Amino acid sequence: MASNKVLEQHIAVFGESGSGKTVMLSSFYGSEQEPQNIKEGAFNVVAEDAGQGTRLHQNYLGMKNSATLPDATKFTATSYRFLLKLKGESESKPLKAKPFDALRLVWHDYPGEWFEQDVSGPEEASRRVEAFRALLASHVALLLVDGQKLLDNAGQEERYLKSLLSNVRNSLVLLRDDLLSEGKPLVTFPRIWVVALSKSDLLPDLDVNGFKELIIEKVGDEIAGLGGVLSGLVESDGALSVGEDFVLISSAKFSPGAIEVAQRVGIDLVLPMAAVLPLERHLRWARADKLTTGVAKKLVGNAEVVAAAIGVASGVVAKLISKKSKIAGAVGLVLSGLTPKLEDVIKSAGAKLEAVDAAAATKRQNLAATLDGFRIDLDVGEEKAVLLRSPG
Template identity: 30%
Template sequence: MPPLDLHVAVFGASGAGKTVLLAAFYRAQTQPSFQQEYAYKIQAVNKAQGNRLLGRFYRLEEGTFPDGSTRFDEIEFDFFPRDLPEPAVRIHWYDYPGRWWEEEPVDADEREAMRQGLLRLGMSQVGILLADGAKYRSEGTGYIRWLFEHFADECDRLRRTSAAAGEEVSFPREWILALSKADLFPPEYSARDFEREVCRDADDQLAKLCAVLRAEHAFGHRFMLLSSVAAPPDAQVDPRTSLGVRTLAPAVLVSTVEGAVREAQASRKEKSAKETFFQGLRDLMQFVDSVDDFLPKRYQIVSKILRFVSIKDFASTRVDRLKKAREDAIRRGDTFKAVLTGMVAALRDDEGLRAYHQNQ
């Protein structure tokens, strides 16, 4: 069976930390210690891209931060369970350059690259908007309001420009708001704290952004803290210490499932206003043979995921039981259940509970 394809689009202004994040994401999950703890590892599908990411990371160890990306990149990562040869999940990472949100294309080639990049966004189940933790720390929620306003205005402009050219832009409907450079905040600061501050102080801007994206629930209920490296005051940068990068892929997986639930619930004529995501999906699976019938193509992956991970696993199973199920799957050679159950477990460990928060 081919790997399950998850598509994620990453957005952020220049300097927000997307390039460093990608290098740390790759390096952390290729290490034997990670494989031992989480029972899976990743490989770059394109070896040259993997080598470039490792090169960026090793330069970080020397104190050299890489230049930000100036072009649209698609990087594919395969997730392999420990001791098993076949990948279970492939994540397609779409990196949209921050400069494209701030400046006009320099020539026809870059304009075409932007067009091609926008078309790929329609394939993404999940989008990540990266807020610059350094700016948020120094400027407060005024920076977050600016980020939302700016991002909404640019999305609206891109939608109108593309429509005038006869091409409809389709943005992801499920989003994670991630705060980069989280090592700048106190150790007790969590994604839940970030969520409270944003929802309290930028609710109008959140509503505008959701309206522009034409997705009522796009923003405001998934939050992450991400720190690609640790940079304490007056101390040497430690690129081997991070926060949230191990939680990122599991968060994308769960968001994809939730997006499918939302689409399926929206297709039903009768549903309770108080129905939760997981109640809705559980009820749906009892009455239809395949949830695929209700879903856009980018969300049809959910029925495949649910063959290997139960609704209960997503909703409430304890982390120790998830880890036991993961190890049992490895012993049986069940590639998909091993990786998917391992990802869900990663959201329940100490790092996952601090780095990822969902308020609905």
């Protein structure tokens, strides 16, 4: 959970075996380790597990220098924790001594094989349930559509897409009883399911709008069916976006004997989607009165961290936190006092910080600027037809 030191966001990546999950993760982490990014970026991305970081960086360098793809992982559910260490004053002080020294991205990688075939026995069935429980804290889920398989089924894309969505839907149906304690719907659950086209470099003429149209035309009913299954798992099922957001992903440009890792598409949107997209959507759902008490508590908890980080509405936050037992009655206070200010500050943080001397910038200001930079990244992604966010 998020603390008063780190803003923590979770993302879960779902895709069948061979859809590019490992390559995508390696491209994300490895590109952040490039000397130029380390030197010039507003933050440094550090793997909390050094061994994981070394393996991912090794995968990336293998692609970059030897055109070698990383080995596929099978039946292995892994969570990767990355710290985004913000640059600025007091850089040398311990994390615990500084307010909001970092953002944390937790990346959950769910084995594609568990969508495609039955488990081998009770032990594997138990591991599958535990793996899914581990990613319930995710704010965003990426559902990967394999660009190679779309090409293989050109003209009959629905054959592949229906199989993919049916496998995901059926897996969730099988997990339902194990995930719901006494049948009670889940408060914490990935509520934004983004449909992502992996290996998008194989389909250079398909922008995100065309991708959305392809999905809706070929498998609109299946998307609705998946949404129905997910809505049966969560409290406040109106606060759920399934197949309303789309993104193109390419981990590199692949050609015979060469992998050009610098030519990425959508990888740079992973952090903004994890950090900002949920905040935007939570605000929208709160204003539309789609949140019950339990889900509202979660929203207030996230808002508390961000508001404290960027120095907004601290008095309102304190009142809310003191009234957690009466949080339903406090939702109006969130809307009237906290969230409009929070949204406005995130949107205008960049402009407000232009006048701040960089040498005197605090970690609080750096976090505000980073969130604003992420918001801008999402806007640019839409302008380039790489990202398409839900309008509702």
